[in-house]
Amino acid sequence: MPYSYASNPSTTSTRAGTISFSGSLSATFTLTQDAATGGGGSDLIVDGGFESATASGFVAPGWVITPSPGSSHWLIIKNGPYGHAGITYASLGGENVTQYDWLMQTVTIPSNATASNLTAWINVTTQEALGDNVYDVLWVALYDLNGNPITTLRQLSNQDALLSNNTLGNYFQVGPFDLSAYKGMTVQVAFVAFTDSSLPTTFLVDDVSLQVSTVADNPPTTSITMPASGAAVSGTVNVAATAADDHAVTSLEIDIDGLAKVSNTNSTSLSYSWNTMLVSNGQHQIYSKAYDGAGHVTTSSIVIVTVSNNALVVTKSGTGSGGVTSNPSGIDCGTTCRFDFALNTQVTLTATAAVGSSFSGWSGACSGSSPQCTVTMSQAQNVTAVFTSPPVASAFYVLAPCRIIDTRDSTPLANLATRDVTVAGVCGIPPSAVAVVANITAVAPASGGFLAFYPAGSTWPGNSTLNYRTGKTRANNAILRLSGGVTTVFNNGSMQNFIIDVTGYFQ
Amino acid sequence: MKNILRLTLSMILLGVSGNALAQSGPYSYYALTPCRAVDTRETNGTNGGPIFGSNSTRNFQIRGICGIPTGAKAVSLNLTIVNATQSSFLTVWPSNVARPFVSMLNFEAADPSLANGVLVGLSSNAQDLSVYNNSGNVHVIIDVTGYFQ
Numbered sequence: 001m002p003y004s005y006a007s008n009p010s011t012t013s014t015r016a017g018t019i020s021f022s023g024s025l026s027a028t029f030t031l032t033q034d035a036a037t038g039g040g041g042s043d044l045i046v047d048g049g050f051e052s053a054t055a056s057g058f059v060a061p062g063w064v065i066t067p068s069p070g071s072s073h074w075l076i077i078k079n080g081p082y083g084h085a086g087i088t089y090a091s092l093g094g095e096n097v098t099q100y101d102w103l104m105q106t107v108t109i110p111s112n113a114t115a116s117n118l119t120a121w122i123n124v125t126t127q128e129a130l131g132d133n134v135y136d137v138l139w140v141a142l143y144d145l146n147g148n149p150i151t152t153l154r155q156l157s158n159q160d161a162l163l164s165n166n167t168l169g170n171y172f173q174v175g176p177f178d179l180s181a182y183k184g185m186t187v188q189v190a191f192v193a194f195t196d197s198s199l200p201t202t203f204l205v206d207d208v209s210l211q212v213s214t215v216a217d218n219p220p221t222t223s224i225t226m227p228a229s230g231a232a233v234s235g236t237v238n239v240a241a242t243a244a245d246d247h248a249v250t251s252l253e254i255d256i257d258g259l260a261k262v263s264n265t266n267s268t269s270l271s272y273s274w275n276t277m278l279v280s281n282g283q284h285q286i287y288s289k290a291y292d293g294a295g296h297v298t299t300s301s302i303v304i305v306t307v308s309n310n311a312l313v314v315t316k317s318g319t320g321s322g323g324v325t326s327n328p329s330g331i332d333c334g335t336t337c338r339f340d341f342a343l344n345t346q347v348t349l350t351a352t353a354a355v356g357s358s359f360s361g362w363s364g365a366c367s368g369s370s371p372q373c374t375v376t377m378s379q380a381q382n383v384t385a386v387f388t389s390p391p392v393a394s395a396f397y398v399l400a401p402c403r404i405i406d407t408r409d410s411t412p413l414a415n416l417a418t419r420d421v422t423v424a425g426v427c428g429i430p431p432s433a434v435a436v437v438a439n440i441t442a443v444a445p446a447s448g449g450f451l452a453f454y455p456a457g458s459t460w461p462g463n464s465t466l467n468y469r470t471g472k473t474r475a476n477n478a479i480l481r482l483s484g485g486v487t488t489v490f491n492n493g494s495m496q497n498f499i500i501d502v503t504g505y506f507q
Numbered sequence: 508m509k510n511i512l513r514l515t516l517s518m519i520l521l522g523v524s525g526n527a528l529a530q531s532g533p534y535s536y537y538a539l540t541p542c543r544a545v546d547t548r549e550t551n552g553t554n555g556g557p558i559f560g561s562n563s564t565r566n567f568q569i570r571g572i573c574g575i576p577t578g579a580k581a582v583s584l585n586l587t588i589v590n591a592t593q594s595s596f597l598t599v600w601p602s603n604v605a606r607p608f609v610s611m612l613n614f615e616a617a618d619p620s621l622a623n624g625v626l627v628g629l630s631s632n633a634q635d636l637s638v639y640n641n642s643g644n645v646h647v648i649i650d651v652t653g654y655f656q
Contacts, residue, residue: 320574353571360542360574369544369572370552388574393535393656435538435653448619454541463541463650465585467620477624479583479652481538506536506653 044107045189048120048208050088053078060088066102075101082169084121084206092193093136094202103191104143107210111184111293112217112247116210117176118153118189123204125168126158134159136194136201140174143188150187153177158201171206179210184293219296220245222252222288229303232338233276234311234380240271241288241300251291257284276307277379281340283307312347312375313338313382315364320357320387325350341377348374351385360386391481394434394506401439402427404500408443413491413498415449420456421500424485431485433505441475441499442468449493455483460490468493479506534580534655541585542573545638545649548589559640559647561593566602566634573651581655582629582636586612586647587622593643602637603630616643626655 020026046062047053053060057074065075075090083089092101109116120140128135134157142150154174164170179187189210193203222243227233239256243249252270253263257279262272270288284307288300314324314333323334327348330339341347351371353359359371365381366373375381405421413419424431442451450464466476480487489498545567549555554567569584570577586599596610612623629635638647 358571358574358576360572368549368552368555369542370554371571388539391537391539391574391653393537395535435536450620450622452541458540461541462543463585463652464587464620464622464648465541465650467587467589467622469618469621474621476585476622478585479536479538479624481540481652506538 042212042214044109044116044210044212045105045208048210049083049086049206050076050090051086053088056080060090062105063090064102064104064106065090066100066104073099073101075103082123082204084123084169084171084204086206089204089206090191092138092191092203092205093195094200095195096198096200097195098197099195101193101195103205104188105208106145106186106188108186109179109182109184110212110214111250112214113180113183113212114215115213116179116183117212118179118208118210119173119175119177120191120208121171121206122156122160122164122174123169123171123206124156124158124161124164124201125166125204126161126201127199128158128161128201130162130166131159135196135199136203138194138203139190139192140177141190141192142179142182143190145186145188147188150182156203158199161201168202168204171204176211216246217292217294217296218246220249220290220292220298222249222290222298222300224254224286224288224300224303227286227303227305229301230305232306232308232311234307234309235276237274237276237305238271239274239286240269242269243288243290243298244268245290245292245296248293249290250293253289254286255289256286260289277309279307281307281309308340309380310343310345310377311338311340311380312377313380314349315382315384316387317384318360318386318388320353320360322351322353322357322359322385322387324383324385325352343377345377346374347377348372349383349385351387353387357387360388362386392434396437396504396506398504399428399502401501401503404436404438404502406499407497412495413451413489414495415491415493418460418488418490420486420488422486423480423482423500423502427502429485429502429505430507433482433485433507435479435481435506436487436502437477437504437506438480439475439477439501439503440466441473441501442466443473443497443499445470445472445474445494445496447494449491449496451496451498452490452492453478453480453487454490455481456486456488457483458488460488466498468496531580532655536583536653536655537579538653539574539651541650541652543648544569544573544575544584544651545647547646547648553634558590559638559645561595561640561642561644564606564637564639566632567636567638567649568634569629569636569649569651575651575654576656579629579654579656581626582651583624583626583653583655585622585650585652586625587620587650588612588614588618589620589646589648591616591618591643591645595641595643595645597641597645597647598637598639599625599627600637600639601628601630602632602635606637606639614645624652629654 050060056078138156140154286303361369445468596613
């Protein structure tokens with residue numbers, strides 16, 4: 001099988017063969033062409049030297065000229081004496097006529113270009129007095145495909161005949177102009193001459209070059225980062241995708257069941273809040289698609305999730321242990337802490353504490369501390385049962401009454417604010433104290449409200465310790481459990497000063 | 508005359524016997540994270556509504572919830588009233604004895620809310636803690652903060 005050399009192959013290929021000599025002598029060989037790894041440089045301008053033009057006045061391949069090819073005003077000179085190189089060049093202007101001459105070529109700057117430099121050789125000769133005002137002009141410019149100007153790269157005029165010593169064939173180079181700002185765009189490189197009606201200026205253009213350097217552009221990678229494949233989901237689910245590319249991810253989208261749900265541009269991450277209540281229960285497919293500027297599209301691995309919107313999920317928390325069962329049956333948690341009930345089923349949950357533990361209450365779709373709770377499965381529901389193990393036994397130690405804190409000496413506690421008050425180490429209370437016997441005072445409240453004390457480091461358990469009334473300085477006695485020797489105060493009412501006095505502790 | 512005297516002695520003995528039931532110990536204290544055990548503003552139930560009426564007693568279940576074991580002998584709690592319609596007082600006591608003539612929380616109708624800390628014994632009944640309201644309507648909240656055992 002003959003081997004053909006491939007330009008920029010994406011994979012490595014090999015061919016093996018055998019060379020036989022006369023007699024029994026032979027040799028084997030392997031020919032390997034590695035996958036192209038790097039990029040390279042190339043000239044985007046087709047026939048920048050116009051040498052492929054068939055005759056004067058006719059367009060060179062790749063170029064568009066105005067006036068049109070074959071008119072009496074020749075813009076392409078074949079077999080002329082004044083080329084920068086070769087025997088063909090473009091000649092703009094040069095007549096005593098008010099007119100524009102256009103020489104344009106459409107190019108697409110690759111999105112993976114690392115450099116893009118336009119150069120051209122120009123020769124300017126004029127019959128204007130050298131150094132006179134600008135009368136005749138040549139613009140080196142970029143236009144869009146609709147013929148609208150994008151930018152002028154260089155403006156030359158009859159004054160620039162000085163650069164050519166006003167001698168035909170005496171070229172100077174313009175550029176390089178960096179066009180990398182137009183990566184991924186298709187534009188027209190234009191040489192536009194304007195001449196007025198007297199004392200002509202001739203602009204010769206030759207050897208136009210747009211050198212681009214590119215590097216390899218591999219397809220992007222992308223994946224769904226959440227939810228996990230195989231996950232059981234309900235309600236509103238946060239779907240997230242990431243993507244990466246060796247250049248840039250130009251677009252990223254998340255598809256669910258084959259339909260694009262959301263997309264963005266020029267970002268490597270994307271998320272989508274998926275309301276699973278709007279789809280059927282059962283399996284659904286999620287994947288992401290990433291696009292790069294080189295036209296590559298990558299689809300991620302498919303993540304399959306199971307939507308279950310009538311699932312009752314029971315979670316157990318707390319320091320103790322116990323079980324939760326349901327009627328109708330389904331939940332035995334234990335081990336089965338999730339069950340899909342029919343829509344609108346009334347499910348009664350029963351919490352049973354293990355020996356040595358006690359049930360302390362529900363949260364989520366259930367509340368209160370009764371061991372039984374009924375949930376209506378109008379949607380997916382989550383219930384948490386809290387079991388606690390018995391706290392440690394402690395004995396009472398009496399103290400001389402002692403003031404722990406008086407916020408009038410520091411700052412009052414704002415409404416809806418909490419403050420940690422360290423009790424251990426004050427008033428003779430040891431670090432090992434588990435609770436203090438305290439008298440709590442609210443001083444001169446500006447409105448009604450309450451203070452709640454609870455062990456530091458946990459959320460407010462919904463209790464109250466001292467209810468205060470507008471204008472009434474009021475006290476209450478309380479046993480305050482500590483955590484690490486610290487109690488937390490939560491205030492609900494008005495900016496409030498408070499006092500903690502202790503008379504003993506438990507340890 | 509002798510028969511009448513014996514009857515009187517019998518009544519006194521009953522009273523002594525009732526008090527003696529509540530005398531036991533010593534017990535250790537177990538501190539808890541505060542936990543709302545009773546709130547009569549909640550829907551009707553053992554530890555929920557309805558609101559207390561005048562001269563009414565209700566029995567609540569304290570052991571077995573909020574981390575309080577069934578073996579608990581006494582509880583430390585914060586007793587709170589809200590929405591009182593008249594000045595009144597509350598009495599709290601173990602549910603297996605007659606209501607003692609004591610008060611734990613005295614309040615006015617003008618108090619939007621008021622609380623007092625109470626240490627009180629628990630009976631061995633399923634509904635182990637009794638609460639009495641003297642007059643008017645009032646909501647009662649009990650937050651437990653620990654127990655004795």
